[in-house]
Amino acid sequence: MSLPWLTEDERFIQETAQRFARERLAEGYLARSKEECIDRGLMRELGQLGLIAPTLDERYGGIGSSSVVAGLICEALAYADINVSYVPMIAPLVGGVIQQHGSEAMKDEVLPQLAGGEIMIQLGLTEPRGGSDAANLALRATPRGDCFVLNGEKTSITYGAQAEMMLLFARTDADTPGARGVTAFLVPLDLPGVTCTRFEDVGSRPVGRGSVFFDDVELPGTAMVGNLGEGFTKVMQGFDLSRFLIALQCVSAAQASVDETWQYVQQREAFGRPLAKFQGTTFPLAEHDSRLAAVRALCYQGLAARDRGLPHTKEAAMVKWMGPKWGTDIIQSCLVLHGHYGWGMELPHLQRMIDVMGLQIGDGTAHIMKTIIARETIGPIGVAYK
Numbered sequence: 198m199s200l201p202w203l204t205e206d207e208r209f210i211q212e213t214a215q216r217f218a219r220e221r222l223a224e225g226y227l228a229r230s231k232e233e234c235i236d237r238g239l240m241r242e243l244g245q246l247g248l249i250a251p252t253l254d255e256r257y258g259g260i261g262s263s264s265v266v267a268g269l270i271c272e273a274l275a276y277a278d279i280n281v282s283y284v285p286m287i288a289p290l291v292g293g294v295i296q297q298h299g300s301e302a303m304k305d306e307v308l309p310q311l312a313g314g315e316i317m318i319q320l321g322l323t324e325p326r327g328g329s330d331a332a333n334l335a336l337r338a339t340p341r342g343d344c345f346v347l348n349g350e351k352t353s354i355t356y357g358a359q360a361e362m363m364l365l366f367a368r369t370d371a372d373t374p375g376a377r378g379v380t381a382f383l384v385p386l387d388l389p390g391v392t393c394t395r396f397e398d399v400g401s402r403p404v405g406r407g408s409v410f411f412d413d414v415e416l417p418g419t420a421m422v423g424n425l426g427e428g429f430t431k432v433m434q435g436f437d438l439s440r441f442l443i444a445l446q447c448v449s450a451a452q453a454s455v456d457e458t459w460q461y462v463q464q465r466e467a468f469g470r471p472l473a474k475f476q477g478t479t480f481p482l483a484e485h486d487s488r489l490a491a492v493r494a495l496c497y498q499g500l501a502a503r504d505r506g507l508p509h510t511k512e513a514a515m516v517k518w519m520g521p522k523w524g525t526d527i528i529q530s531c532l533v534l535h536g537h538y539g540w541g542m543e544l545p546h547l548q549r550m551i552d553v554m555g556l557q558i559g560d561g562t563a564h565i566m567k568t569i570i571a572r573e574t575i576g577p578i579g580v581a582y583k
């Protein structure tokens with residue numbers, strides 16, 4: 198469905214991303230899903246087209262575009278390969294935090310490499326003790342002279358064992374609990390004392406997750422992103438953007454399955470007529486199309502609000518639970534509408550379903566999203582009732 202209000206520039210980038218998805222990604226999705234890393238050649242091609250971190254300024258390798266454009270790219274790529282679309286989902290998040298709060302030297306060195314597809318930067322927030330209570334971090338960055346010394350573990354981190362750097366959130370003030378004692382750092386992952394592992398996941402294997410261990414890792418003070426003790430609020434602002442992008446990834450992957458299923462029910466026959474003659478097959482597809490269109494519209498409404506500096510946290514939380522949940526359910530329904538063929542790995546539905554399902558957890562679960570929606574609606578629970 199077209200977005201009639203896009204500018205000419207936005208439409209040009211959307212068409213570029215759609216062409217790349219059609220010509221470079223659509224064929225190989227299932228084969229690439231078995232790999233254990235994202236193809237760096239593909240990343241560089243995306244970088245050359247300006248499709249990795251469009252929201253960054255041109256001087257840092259971006260194209261100075263809107264959040265809407267970041268959404269258009271994620272959506273276009275995820276239609277063909279949701280795993281490759283992680284690249285333009287994560288880069289605007291970590292790149293945005295660095296662009297806004299990093300030093301000039303850091304930005305000049307790192308951001309063009311990120312936007313060009315030369316390096317991967319992972320986001321390190323979750324720790325073994327839990328991810329939902331994200332501010333409750335234990336990993337320590339202890340000041341020592343001009344340096345900080347890192348000790349602890351980050352876990353369940355996207356790009357497990359394949360990233361060059363981590364945007365890491367660590368507790369710099371042991372006496373201040375919660376968000377206020379947390380500082381952000383940009384950490385090269387080849388420093389002495391860093392060990393990366395990779396998990397055996399069911400889905401999104403090329404993206405990967407893993408743990409990163411920090412054992413007396415000495416980090417120069419210049420690695421700090423922003424001010425001491427102010428790291429947490431910075432990433433939270435970025436999450437509003439990535440929540441829209443994740444929802445669009447999921448909606449788009451599900452839309453691919455729905456489009457293919459509309460074709461299938463017209464071709465496949467049962468009881469002497471095409472399946473499409475039975476409303477039992479077409480009504481679910483009509484409902485799927487309706488739900489996906491609604492979430493997609495809310496994504497672009499929220500992204501446009503973000504671009505205009507208007508509130509959008511509630512909308513971001515809404516689409517972040519609906520996109521992955523409904524996306525998973527819709528792909529499952531499409532799989533069943535393909536009968537026994539759907540259950541095989543020759544068709545993409547099962548792979549898409551498990552890839553989308555992981556995003557029900559990554560970046561925060563539906564429980565946490567609904568908590569945010571409640572908070573945005575009635576304020577901190579307990580206070581609004583007084």
Ligand SMILES: Cc1cc2nc3c(=O)[nH]c(=O)nc-3n(C[C@H](O)[C@H](O)[C@H](O)COP(=O)(O)OP(=O)(O)OC[C@H]3O[C@@H](n4cnc5c(N)ncnc54)[C@H](O)[C@@H]3O)c2cc1C
Binds near residue numbers: 322323556562564568
């Ligand atoms: C595919 C994937 C990618 C990820 N990528 C990253 C990454 O790049 N960087 C990173 O830092 N982390 C990443 N994560 C981790 C992710 O952010 C956490 O898994 C998530 O925030 C949940 O934390 P948890 O797994 O520790 O669950 P817990 O916090 O232990 O929660 C367990 C269950 O309890 C529920 N729950 C918790 N608190 C409440 C509450 N107050 N009310 C109701 N229910 C509640 C949760 O919703 C969940 O269902 C990723 C995870 C996945 C699966």
